[in-house]
Amino acid sequence: MKKLLSLSIITLIIVAAASCGGSNESEKTTEATSESAASTDSDDGNPSYDPHRGEGKFTSVDISSKLDASKAELGNQVSQVKCSSCHKLTNEKLVGPGWAGVTTRRKPEWIMNFITNTDVMINKDPQVQAQLELCLVRMPNQNLSDEDARNLLEFMRQNDGVK
Numbered sequence: 001m002k003k004l005l006s007l008s009i010i011t012l013i014i015v016a017a018a019s020c021g022g023s024n025e026s027e028k029t030t031e032a033t034s035e036s037a038a039s040t041d042s043d044d045g046n047p048s049y050d051p052h053r054g055e056g057k058f059t060s061v062d063i064s065s066k067l068d069a070s071k072a073e074l075g076n077q078v079s080q081v082k083c084s085s086c087h088k089l090t091n092e093k094l095v096g097p098g099w100a101g102v103t104t105r106r107k108p109e110w111i112m113n114f115i116t117n118t119d120v121m122i123n124k125d126p127q128v129q130a131q132l133e134l135c136l137v138r139m140p141n142q143n144l145s146d147e148d149a150r151n152l153l154e155f156m157r158q159n160d161g162v163k
């Protein structure tokens with residue numbers, strides 16, 4: 001009986017030590033993202049952030065006045081898997097804000113940069129930070145590809161009435 005008790009205590013100590021040790025990978029990513037966001041400030045202390053484009057690799061997004069229905073359908077599929085649990089297609093807030101009118105309020109570059117560079121945008125964009133205060137939940141980085149982001153943008157355009 002004493003052997004079983006001793007073995008149980010040793011196992012418990014090992015499990016407790018293992019669960020306390022190590023580091024959280026998402027914390028490392030957030031810290032690295034915050035550091036890279038801070039390093040993009042200009043020398044005079046003013047941020048180099050462009051609120052119309054956002055922060056990320058998209059400086060220009062080529063969209064036509066006509067909707068690409070095949071991209072919109074692919075974007076709908078991405079939305080159903082990654083987005084619809086937090087966002088409604090109306091103005092109504094679910095966990096995050098509703099999507100109605102987002103493509104009329106934001107430039108395509110901003111939307112695509114936010115989708116693909118979520119953490120930095122949350123750290124830098126004052127309007128996103130204000131939205132975070134209302135929603136109280138930080139949008140997770142969904143690790144979407146550039147193609148998924150483009151398809152999602154087209155789906156948002158379709159939601160806003162582009163035909």
